[in-house]
Structures are given as C-alpha cells and as structure tokens.
C-alpha cells in the first residue's frame with residue numbers, strides 16, 4: 167500500500183509525529199505543555215520477518231528509556247503483530263513480557279492495542295499474564311460482539327481498559343453495524359463506570375465523550391479521554407482546559423501506510439478531508 171497523492175501525504179503528516187523517537191518526544195513535549203499526555207506508538211504491523219520484530223522490540227527498549235530521560239508524560243502503545251504475533255504467539259508473549267518489564271523499570275505505562283479480530287484471543291491471553299504488573303492496559307473494541315464478555319473478564323481482574331469503536335474493516339457476523347457499534351460503545355462505557363476504577367474513553371465522538379463526562383459527575387472514576395494526533399485537537403485541548411485528563415495517541419516511524427489508510431477511511435466524506443487539510 168503506498169501513499170499516492172500529495173493530499174494523502176499532507177494528511178498523513180498531520181497524524182504522524184515523524185520518523186524518529188526524537189520526533190515523538192518533541193510532539194509529546196508540545197502536548198505536555200498544554201496539560202495533555204501522550205501515548206507513543208512505533209508504527210508497524212503484521213510483521214512476519216523475525217529481524218523486523220527484533221528491531222521493533224529494540225526500538226521500544228530505546229523509547230521507554232528516552233521517555234524517562236526526557237521527563238515527558240507519555241505511555242507507549244504496542245501492536246501485538248509488530249512484536250511477533252503474526253509469527254508465533256510464544257514469540258509475541260516473550261517480547262511483550264520483556265518490554266513491559268523494561269517499561270516498569272523506566273516507570274512507563276504500556277498499552278496493548280487491539281488489531282483484527284483473529285488476534286483478540288491471543289492478545290487477551292498475553293494481557294492476562296501481565297495484568298498484575300499494574301503498568302499495563304488493553305484496548306477493547308465496541309464493534310465486536312464478543313467485547314462485552316471480554317470486558318467483564320478484564321474487569322474481574324482489575325484490568326485497565328481503553329475503549330474504542332474499532333478500526334479494522336468490520337465484516338461478518340461477529341461485528342455490529344455502525345449504529346450498533348455506537349450503541350455498544352455506550353453500553354460498555356456504562357459497565358466501565360459501574361465496575362471500573364481507572365479507564366480510558368478513546369473517541370473523537372463528542373456525543374460519547376460528553377455522555378462519559380455526565381456519567382463521571384455521578385461515578386467520579388479515574389477517567390482519561392484519548393484522541394489521535396491530528397484529529398479534533400481543539401476538542402482535546404478544550405477538555406484539558408476544563409480539567410479533564412487527556413491523552414493523545416502519537417505514532418511515529420517509517421511505516422505510515424496502514425495506519426494512515428485507516429484514518430483516511432474514517433475521514434469518509436470530502437467535507438471532512440477538506441476540514442482536516444485546513445487544520446480542523
């Protein structure tokens with residue numbers, strides 16, 4: 167998959183910090199200045215080349231030490247298939263365990279992103295091994311019908327959950343439709359408020375975020391609102407200005423295409439493309 171037109175390159179540039187760790191740290195510092203934390207991801211997915219997996223693990227080792235050294239407020243987010251899950255579950259678990267141990271030493275929190283539905287079981291299994299460490303969180307997708315059961319299981323282990331709608335081409339009976347996904351998001355969010363202590367509402371959908379804020383005036387949980395770099399940043403800044411905890415997902419690296427195409431798909435209409443190019 168390549169980025170073809172100039173417009174596509176320009177847009178992708180809004181969503182991605184740059185190619186190097188220093189680029190991600192620079193963006194994290196800028197966010198921190200506005201009272202916003204970062205969640206840094208090194209771009210890459212579905213690696214089937216062991217060398218690439220090894221170099222990705224090395225990159226995360228450097229990243230956690232850079233975060234500590236530069237005093238930025240930033241978590242990291244790993245895609246299971248960039249650290250070995252597309253090759254072998256054991257390899258993934260070993261790499262995940264290694265990175266979480268190192269991150270703990272450097273006082274960095276580690277999120278496990280959730281990818282295509284075929285990887286959910288193994289991602290959940292790896293997280294359950296690490297859950298007691300307390301510096302680890304996991305993403306749950308409301309477009310998946312199984313997610314309510316997964317969330318119940320995670321909450322019974324006091325997991326730290328980041329709730330999203332889901333980004334990987336939902337096709338088949340295991341997925342909700344778009345309106346079903348939105349309804350399920352609100353349902354899962356209510357479960358989080360009723361039974362969770364600390365969790366992240368990751369969405370740019372103002373209806374969802376404002377509903378969460380209303381719920382939190384009743385439940386008083388430790389809630390963070392999270393968005394993606396380059397999308398609705400004005401809203402993120404407003405939330406931080408109102409005293410909410412806010413995080414921005416900041417990807418960096420050379421493998422821009424897969425991540426950017428998911429964002430292009432979500433952009434959807436020409437009106438949104440134009441607004442995004444103009445800085446909205």
Ligand SMILES: Cc1cc2nc3c(=O)[nH]c(=O)nc-3n(C[C@H](O)[C@H](O)[C@H](O)COP(=O)(O)OP(=O)(O)OC[C@H]3O[C@@H](n4cnc5c(N)ncnc54)[C@H](O)[C@@H]3O)c2cc1C
Nearest residue numbers: 279280305330331332333368369370371392393394415432
């Ligand atoms: C912090 C964070 C982490 C994430 N981690 C994962 C993960 O691990 N796994 C996963 O499957 N998904 C993940 N996602 C992506 C998520 O699943 C959705 O695909 C994405 O957030 C869009 O859904 P939405 O909730 O913003 O709602 P939507 O209904 O898609 O969008 C709501 C509104 O946001 C604006 N908007 C949305 N996308 C764009 C865009 N590209 N450009 C400009 N405006 C836009 C529009 O105004 C739109 O109407 C993550 C999202 C966030 C914010």
